[in-house]
Amino acid sequence: MKQLKLAVLALFTLMTLSNVNAQDENNPWVIGFGTNIVDFYGSGNFGDHVKDHLGNSDWNFLPSISRLTVDKYLDKGFSLQFAGTMNKIDHLMVEGDVDEFYYSLGLNVKYDLNNLVGETAWFDPFVSLGGEYVSFGGQGKEGMLVAGAGFNVWFNDNLGVNFQTASKFGFADKVNDHIQSSLGLVIKFGGKDTDGDGIYDKNDACPDVAGLAEFNGCPDADGDGIKDSDDACPNVAGLASMNGCPDSDGDGVADKDDMCPNDKGTKANKGCPDSDGDGVLDKDDKCPTTAGPAANGGCPWPDTDGDGVLDKDDKCVNEVGPASNMGCPEEVITKEATEVINFTAKSILFNSGRATFKSGVTDQLDAIVKIMNDYPKATFTIGGHTDSTGNSTLNLKLSEKRAIAVRDYLVKQGVDTTRLKAFGYGEGEPIAENNTRAGRAKNRRVEIKVNN
Numbered sequence: 001m002k003q004l005k006l007a008v009l010a011l012f013t014l015m016t017l018s019n020v021n022a023q024d025e026n027n028p029w030v031i032g033f034g035t036n037i038v039d040f041y042g043s044g045n046f047g048d049h050v051k052d053h054l055g056n057s058d059w060n061f062l063p064s065i066s067r068l069t070v071d072k073y074l075d076k077g078f079s080l081q082f083a084g085t086m087n088k089i090d091h092l093m094v095e096g097d098v099d100e101f102y103y104s105l106g107l108n109v110k111y112d113l114n115n116l117v118g119e120t121a122w123f124d125p126f127v128s129l130g131g132e133y134v135s136f137g138g139q140g141k142e143g144m145l146v147a148g149a150g151f152n153v154w155f156n157d158n159l160g161v162n163f164q165t166a167s168k169f170g171f172a173d174k175v176n177d178h179i180q181s182s183l184g185l186v187i188k189f190g191g192k193d194t195d196g197d198g199i200y201d202k203n204d205a206c207p208d209v210a211g212l213a214e215f216n217g218c219p220d221a222d223g224d225g226i227k228d229s230d231d232a233c234p235n236v237a238g239l240a241s242m243n244g245c246p247d248s249d250g251d252g253v254a255d256k257d258d259m260c261p262n263d264k265g266t267k268a269n270k271g272c273p274d275s276d277g278d279g280v281l282d283k284d285d286k287c288p289t290t291a292g293p294a295a296n297g298g299c300p301w302p303d304t305d306g307d308g309v310l311d312k313d314d315k316c317v318n319e320v321g322p323a324s325n326m327g328c329p330e331e332v333i334t335k336e337a338t339e340v341i342n343f344t345a346k347s348i349l350f351n352s353g354r355a356t357f358k359s360g361v362t363d364q365l366d367a368i369v370k371i372m373n374d375y376p377k378a379t380f381t382i383g384g385h386t387d388s389t390g391n392s393t394l395n396l397k398l399s400e401k402r403a404i405a406v407r408d409y410l411v412k413q414g415v416d417t418t419r420l421k422a423f424g425y426g427e428g429e430p431i432a433e434n435n436t437r438a439g440r441a442k443n444r445r446v447e448i449k450v451n452n
Contacts, residue, residue: 377452
């Protein structure tokens with residue numbers, strides 16, 4: 001008996017070392033085996049029974065494996081236990097007054113008190129109520145009501161120690177009321193953990209992939225505290241604010257979306273900087289600290305001669321000139337030369353109704369070419385005019401053809417075409433009356449005006 005008391009003390013010591021879970025739906029089966037003691041109530045009151053039970057002289061003990069249990073978890077803390085025990089009874093009222101073999105078979109409903117007081121993991125107290133068939137040798141056999149309590153102490157996920165005590169009350173007075181207490185090992189099993197992560201499939205949100213308890217069994221491959229299913233970069237540790245992705249340069253753009261992951265930029269520029277704010281990213285900007293158009297690689301257009309006309313638009317990049325003259329210096333043609341051109345232009349005659357020159361006109365045109373060549377930067381406008389004879393639409397076309405004919409001749413003689421513009425004005429700008437032959441002759445003319 002002394003050894004049994006020591007075992008009970010050892011049990012309470014082990015209670016302080018365990019940190020695992022009680023029987024539940026994840027470990028629905030428990031088998032147990034151990035030893036038991038039987039103590040019959042005396043004839044006194046309940047207090048006497050308690051004192052008697054706590055004493056040493058009334059215990060009946062068989063020094064062997066004498067108790068076997070099988071538990072099946074049901075639901076919400078309830079489980080069903082089958083229990084079978086045997087014992088050698090040599091002490092009913094006084095020591096040696098009987099010599100009988102004792103055995104019992106029964107079913108008990110157990111309720112886990114952790115469901116009321118809160119989960120204690122390693123410590124699993126319970127109460128029980130059920131019925132047993134008890135045989136007490138020649139004394140008799142009968143069914144008995146069994147009410148008890150006990151606890152399991154779990155060393156790990158599968159192995160623990162069980163202590164259980166119960167009072168048995170008969171209905172036919174064939175077997176004396178008694179207390180039976182037991183101590184033994186219990187083994188729980190039956191839970192399924194497919195991925196082996198210690199979280200049973202029933203509670204595992206990722207049953208096929210090993211994971212962590214804080215993520216209900218789901219993995220966090222990069223260890224950044226964000227489970228893989230919510231992690232946009234599951235294999236690289238990152239920030240929660242970046243959905244688990246890193247932001248190496250701290251610009252608020254995740255590296256996976258950052259075109260410049262090592263240079264702090266803006267979201268608008270996909271994580272790249274634009275130091276001069278010209279809309280050309282520094283990585284593409286030939287002048288990253290000076291604003292310039294994209295068409296020139298982010299650099300400002302040069303103005304070599306400083307005349308305010310950018311080189312790209314300046315026809316004379318090394319000479320100062322106004323924008324009106326495309327950056328080239330204006331060449332002022334003399335008054336005398338202008339008058340010669342105007343006078344000579346009046347001698348440009350055309351065949352009637354045509355855009356062909358009359359004989360001898362080319363001499364006058366050659367004289368004009370010479371003056372234009374003397375002032376190579378001067379520009380001119382050639383205007384063709386007609387009288388009011390005939391259809392006005394045809395006159396407009398004819399005047400344009402005559403102006404073009406003059407321009408083409410001058411170009412053939414070496415005058416740059418960019419210096420000449422030709423327009424037809426038709427009969428819209430007469431310089432004399434159209435109701436006389438002399439007036440109409442004056443209106444059929446070509447004028448050459450100097451632009452600069």
